[in-house]
Amino acid sequence: MSAVLLHFHDLAGRGVLITGGGTGIGAALTSAFAAQGARIAFIDIAVEESRALAKELSATSEHPVHFIEADLSDVFAAQAAVKEAAALLGRLDVLINNAARDDRQDLETVSEADWDGSLAVNLKPVFFTSQAAVPFMREQGGGAIVNFSSIAFMLNMGELPAYATAKAGILGLTKSLAGRLGPDNIRVNAILPGMIVTERQKRLWLTDASIAAMIERQCLKRMLVAEDLVGPTLFLASSASAAMTAQWIIVDGGIL
Numbered sequence: 001m002s003a004v005l006l007h008f009h010d011l012a013g014r015g016v017l018i019t020g021g022g023t024g025i026g027a028a029l030t031s032a033f034a035a036q037g038a039r040i041a042f043i044d045i046a047v048e049e050s051r052a053l054a055k056e057l058s059a060t061s062e063h064p065v066h067f068i069e070a071d072l073s074d075v076f077a078a079q080a081a082v083k084e085a086a087a088l089l090g091r092l093d094v095l096i097n098n099a100a101r102d103d104r105q106d107l108e109t110v111s112e113a114d115w116d117g118s119l120a121v122n123l124k125p126v127f128f129t130s131q132a133a134v135p136f137m138r139e140q141g142g143g144a145i146v147n148f149s150s151i152a153f154m155l156n157m158g159e160l161p162a163y164a165t166a167k168a169g170i171l172g173l174t175k176s177l178a179g180r181l182g183p184d185n186i187r188v189n190a191i192l193p194g195m196i197v198t199e200r201q202k203r204l205w206l207t208d209a210s211i212a213a214m215i216e217r218q219c220l221k222r223m224l225v226a227e228d229l230v231g232p233t234l235f236l237a238s239s240a241s242a243a244m245t246a247q248w249i250i251v252d253g254g255i256l
């Protein structure tokens with residue numbers, strides 16, 4: 001089903017912040033939330049693509065779509081960006097922690113700086129953006145946080161030690177935040193994508209052969225794309241999942 005056809009009425013007018021919303025899966029999410037009539041801001045470092053997306057969506061959406069340039073590995077910048085988003089949107093109801101970097105690492109050569117750099121993008125901001133968003137969600141009487149993990153940490157992928165550690169850590173963090181924030185009616189869930197074929201993935205890591213091999217492992221015999229994450233994310237952000245927290249959804253076409 002096309003993402004545009006999905007409609008979660010309660011998302012109209014909500015304040016939604018998406019990290020890494022300028023390209024890839026994040027861009028599909030930004031577009032989909034805009035199509036719901038939500039008020040959107042997204043944080044990214046990909047300036048050119050993000051400006052173009054914000055301009056395009058602002059021209060066709062009910063509310064302006066705000067791009068905030070910030071490096072999420074800088075905690076101060078990340079938290080300042082969350083506060084800026086809440087001010088621009090007038091409210092903050094939904095936080096989608098989607099930004100990541102799946103750099104490959106070699107066991108023999110990975111340095112302390114490489115390790116810290118990966119966790120600084122892939123794990124640390126998930127906590128600190130949430131910490132900054134919570135006061136604004138409390139003002140609304142609740143909210144929803146959706147954290148992007150990955151099935152990669154369960155596939156024994158030897159070239160992703162820090163990324164796999166971060167993505168597994170996100171599940172622990174999701175459950176801890178859910179426990180802490182449930183009394184505030186703030187729900188915290190996670191999504192684990194499988195192999196999602198984006199332009200960046202094709203440019204950096206994927207080949208026709210590796211895509212075919214992954215499809216072979218999937219129950220569903222087709223390529224998964226960014227738009228396949230839209231339905232599950234809208235669902236976890238909306239009141240359709242009002243009684244769900246501390247959970248995760250695997251969107252991998254049936255690999256696991």
Ligand SMILES: NC(=O)c1ccc[n+]([C@@H]2O[C@H](COP(=O)([O-])OP(=O)(O)OC[C@H]3O[C@@H](n4cnc5c(N)ncnc54)[C@H](O)[C@@H]3O)[C@@H](O)[C@H]2O)c1
Pocket residue numbers: 019020021022023024025026043044045046070071072073097098099100101102121148149150151152192193194195196197198200201
């Ligand atoms: N594509 C896949 O196959 C796949 C599979 C499993 C999980 N995931 C997860 O889904 C999410 C989205 O994946 P994607 O493939 O679209 O990722 P991507 O790398 O293409 O995009 C991530 C976005 O985050 C932004 N970003 C990166 N570092 C940043 C920083 N320091 N500060 C601000 N923004 C930053 C990038 O510019 C980009 O727009 C990620 O969490 C990823 O780990 C993706």
